Amino acid sequence: MLRVANCSGFYGDRLSAAREMVEGGPIDVLTGDWLAELTMLILAGNRAKGRPGYATTFLRQLEEVLGTCVERGVRIVSNAGGLDPAxxxxxxxxxxxxxxxxxxxxxxxxxxxxxxxxxxxxxxDTGERPAATPLTANAYLGGRPIAAALSAGADVVVTGRVTDAALVTGPGIWRYGWRPDDHDALAGSVVAGHVIECGCQATGGNYAFFREVPDPARCGFPLVELAADGSCVVTKHPGTGGLVSVGTVTAQLLYEIGSPRYLGPDAVARFDTIELEQQGPDRVRISGVRGEAPPPDLKVALTYPAGYRNTMTLVLTGLDIEAKARLAEEAVWARVPRETFDEVHVELVPLGAGLSPAGGTALLRITVLDADPGKAGRVFSSAVVETALAGYPGCYALTPPGNATPYGVYRPALIPAETVRPRVWLDGEEVGGDGAGPYGPGAPGRPDGPETPERPEPAPPGVGDDLVTERVPPGVGDGLETVRMPLGTIVGARSGDKGGDANLGVWVSTPERFGWLTVHLTAERLARLLPAVAGLRIERFELPNLLALNFVVHGLLGRGVSAGTRLDAQAKALGEELRAALTDVPRALL
Structure with a gap:
């Protein structure tokens, strides 16, 4: 087995994790994920100010473990290179x-x-061409250049933008010699990489049923024992907190995905073929993953500077909350007319159990976006503060008046893979020319040129479609006695963001519950349970093998990244909002 451990799920994760993973038990490769769409904007801002264009916290972690890794032969692979891998x-x-x-x-x-x-x-999605010159433009490379670097003798491999899963796929190719047409093995490693890429989210962090997780404050980071066929066991070091279960692994599998065909530059992983098995305490085996040839295009992350933004938050308490919110808005716009800003977003956020005729507490968030930093800055924020003594009763703010901050937007794009040439450098010298790149014409396992690859086998019946009532197990469904309760009583959820879209994965623990869920939780009912998504385009996908559904809500997060104006700007809590919604659950399922 190749033991690949994770020590970072984002730029800002626990600094002690690298030491914990190196000292906590045997590993072969230490990996870490530092990059997200927002990170590229942050690094671009740092670079413009003369600071490093890479994740400096990687070096802080490395200082604690580099000697031990060299002594034990542990290889280190990280995408912390960001905008400046060299x-x-x-x-x-x-x-x-x-x-x-x-x-x-x-x-x-x-x-x-x-x-x-x-x-x-x-x-x-739209087929449109980029409208302007981006601030950053980075293609998502795969694992083969990482494998080439390791094969050349690298102890540490630093990349820029690669897929998160490539940090596991690359070492897998290095160890097992997978060819580009070993689609199943590659797809299995992609799934393994997806599970551990976000650190403790695979070991009980952000888990819907968090009361099942022992000692979450000392949650251990995950590792995978990767086999030659691409199957793996997800686990963690003994003596650490957290939990590795079919539930925690399912939750992470559903994080930030779209359809069951998970596209990548090394392989398309069929998430509708994944099989999970609890092998023992904190050990979950992943097997059965089928792969397909990668698409002829690579995904590119484009970021653009978009202007300046400012948010002021007022607290509303007691009676007549909605009337108070209207009064507060009127007072602000009387001082700075709403129409003078490029964009305005107003959000009334209930606190606690929500608003009622008897009163309650809510937050009124007013966000303005404009190309002029002065207009979006003190002109706006001071105007909000000036209403304090002349506005609604009980007025107070959570934010002081302040200047506007720059924000950017993210756009995905596709570019023919043959036009991208990965290059590998070892101790400053290039390794093997372009031999590290799996993207050129004629490479095994991918079509020559930009032609469309062979149409993949159709997904199993029902995948991506709403199921019909005939598929519901006998005795589950309408006509049975039901109990009105929060959906989360029997349903887990995990949600996240991809640009301006949000994904929401839900799962249950038994086939009977899944049969009911597939009929009950349609896209239409989701919009009723979550009013915030009403009127938006919702895609619904089924993964019967995981007893799960996945929803993609298009446009919920506006232009995404730092342009998001919702209180939950990255949809991290959308799943918990759904679990708190009341619905009718058959008593037989409880």
Whole structure:
């Protein structure tokens, strides 16, 4: 088995995790994920101010473990290179020199498409071409360049933008020699990488049934024992807090996905073929994953500077909450007319059990966005504060008057994979020319040129479609005695963001409950249970093998990333909102 451990799920994760994973038990590869769409904007801002364009916290973690990793032969693979993989690799080499260690450091380039003619790129949803020159443009590379770096003898591999799963797929290719047409094995490693990419979310963190999780304050980070056929066991080091169960792994599998065909540059992983088995305490086996040839295009993350934003939050308490909110708005717009801003978003957020005729408490969030930092800054925020003594009774604010902050937007695009050339560098020298790249014409397992690959086998019946009542197990459904209760009594959920869209995965623990859920939780009912998604386009996908449904809510988060104006700007709590909604559950399922 190849033991691949994770020590970071985002830029800002627990700094002690690298040491915990290296010292907590045997591992072969230490990985970490530092990049997200928002991170690329943050790094671009840092670079513009003369700061590093990579994740500096990676070096802080590395300082604690680099000597031990060299001594034990543990390889380190990280995407902390961000917008400057070469600079990050140089900093790692400098750290090794200061520690008196002999370390071979590789970095991967080729993802950065800044300055390239991107007129051939297109939006995956609309087909539109990029409208302007982006601030950052980075293609999602796969695991093969990482494997090439490890095969060349690298102790540490630093990348820029790769898929999150590539941090596991790359070491898998290195260890087992998978060819580009070993689709099933590659797909299995993609699933393994997806499970551990977000750190403790696979070991009980953010888990709907958190009361089942022992010692969550000391939650251990995950690792996978990856086999030659792409199957794996998800586990964690003994003696750490948290939980690895079919439920926690299912929750992470549903995080930030779309259809059951999970696209990637190494393989398409069929999430509707995944089989989960609890092998013992904190050990879940993943097997049966089927793969398909990767698509002919690579995904590109484009970010753009979009202007300036400011948010002021007022607290409303007691009676007549909605009337107070109207009065507060009228007072603000009397000082700074609403129509003078490029965009205005107003959100009334109930607190506690919600609003009632008897009163309650709510937050009134007013957000303005504008190209002019002055207009969106003190002109707006001071106007809100000026209403305090002349407005609604009980007025107070949670935010002081302040300046506007810049924000950016994210747009995905597709570009022909053959136009992207990954390059691998070891100790400053290029390795093997473009041999590290799996994307060129004629590469095994992918079609020549930009032609459309063979149509994949159809998904199993019912996948992606609403099921019909005939598929409900006998005795479950309408006509039975029901109990009105929160949906989350028997349903788990995990939600997240991808640009301006939100995904919401839900699962249950038995086939009987799943039979009921597939009939009960249609896209239409979801919109009734979650009024915030009403009127938006909702895609619904079924994963019977996981006893799960996945919903993609298009446009819920506006333009996404730092342009989001909802209180829950990344839809992290959308699943919990759904679980709190009241619905009628058959008593037989309780």
């Amino acid at each position: 600079g990050c690799a140089g900093a790692v080499a400098g750290l090794a020199d200061r520690l008196g260690l002999r370390v071979r450091v590789a970095h991967v380039t080729g993802d950065d498409l800044s300055g390239r003619d991107l007129r051939g790129a297109r939006d995956p």
